[in-house]
Amino acid sequence: MYKKGLVFSAACLGMLIFGIVLISIGSILPALTSKFSLNEISTGTLASLLPFGILIGSIIFGPIVDKYGYKNLLIICSFLVFIGLEGIALSNTFYLLQISIFLIGFGGGILNGVTNALVSDISTGSKGANLSLLGVFFGIGALGMPIVLGLLLKYFSQENIIAGIGILIFIPILFFISIKFPTPKLPQGIALKERTKLLREPLLILFGFVLFFESGMEGLVNNWTTTYLQKEMMVNTENALFALSYFVIAMTVTRLVLGKLLKQVRAYIVLFSCLGIALTGTFVMMFTSSYTIAIIGLVLLGIGFAAGFPVVLGYVGEVYSKISGTAFSFVLVIALIGNMAINYLMGIVAHSFGLQQFTVLLLVSIILMSLLVWRTLKKNPNIINI
Known part of the structure; x- marks a missing residue:
């Protein structure tokens, strides 16, 4: 045991x-x-x-x-x-x-x-x-x-x-x-037919695309913040990297807090609250030219992005507990595709319209993710009780 x-x-x-x-x-x-x-x-x-x-x-x-x-x-x-x-x-x-x-x-x-x-x-x-x-x-x-x-x-x-x-x-x-470790749940394996059926599961697809935007937004901040601060706000390399570290620290500390909070508050409330904080952080980044205020915006983004993966993967683990490995694999692949796709899109947008559109793409992604979460809960109200 x-x-x-x-x-x-x-x-x-x-x-x-x-x-x-x-x-x-x-x-x-x-x-x-x-x-x-x-x-x-x-x-x-x-x-x-x-x-x-x-x-x-x-x-x-x-x-x-x-x-x-x-x-x-x-x-x-x-x-x-x-x-x-x-x-x-x-x-x-x-x-x-x-x-x-x-x-x-x-x-x-x-x-x-x-x-x-x-x-x-x-x-x-x-x-x-x-x-x-x-x-x-x-x-x-x-x-x-x-x-x-x-x-x-x-x-x-x-x-x-x-x-x-x-x-x-x-x-x-x-x-x-x-x-x-725990023993294998399906030592006989999963039939190809069952895997194919899982790929057409609407709820799992919705979970995957929520993480598509979550992963994409995290990637945007990790990959583009230093360049954005250097080119748009004339911050030197050292300070730009220092500012990015605040984002990672804020996300890490918030996840530590969520380890307690998610035992006391419904997960969907925490997720929507965090998305609201991320939206605030995006507006702070969008309308400031101050390095100090930009750091505050990045801290808010770190707090706001902290709940996405734990909450959604928690839902996946509850709903698909019998085949959690396969279900996690499916949604994480969609999340990684989102990271690559949104970052690639940012490269095209930056080339065509300038780096200042970094915050606009963040804003659009947060709104789309919020709408997807709302639609997921509306179509599957039983999730609210998880």
Whole structure:
């Protein structure tokens, strides 16, 4: 019999690794560009391998975890991230570097899905609250990577630091090996017919497209804020990065608070409240030329975006508890497509109409997501009681 506390700790360690993975390329890309003398096209290709790997991992993890369980997948994918990080640290060819980045994306994508599904499965109630606490560890991993690099680069080479971080991943791997996990829910697997039927499930599709916009908006802020502040508000690079860190900290702290709040307040009320805060943050960003006020706007956006994934994944875990792995896989794939699509759209919009449209695209996305949430609740009023 597994112990919930140990299993939850294992999920948090897996999410911590995913946080490191997601931020890793952004933290080291300038150095890799210099080391391998990459042009803009090669740099863009390199950066795209991480989300591509995450997407592939997200597609395949669901049916595997439903059939074979969590333990082996957590161990294998953590080891893939270790290999990828060591490959980045030690690679002397661009080809090996590409493989390494794809591996950390692929392993990280599976870890993201597996940890969310695992926490949902072991939570008999308050799934959203526990998923929110899980998200805190993503924030710790995402914040920790650039902080560690910043502190240690004075004393060690970047290659040695990356290699050292990779070796530390053996700590969670050993922990995964040492504890028991829930048994597979569907050891016989899911028939292809049933999977196809799931793809046509209206409620699951609605959940997926809510996360389409949530993921897209988070990606917009993470990827475009520094450029927006530099070009539109004439903020220097250091201060722009500092401002972005407030967004990540606000989201992480809010998810810690939501771990308590979602046990006391209906999830849909929390979600709509957070969307209202995000809307306020967008207007603050839209109408200010002050760096200090812009930071306040980013903090409001961090608070506002904190509830999206925990609440919606909590709903998915409740409604599709018997096939949670496959259901999580489906909605997370749609979320990743949203991240890529909305960020690609921002590139086109910025090229054609200017970077000032960054806040306009954020505003439109928040409104569309809010309408989708409202429609989902209207079509499925029983969700209100979850």
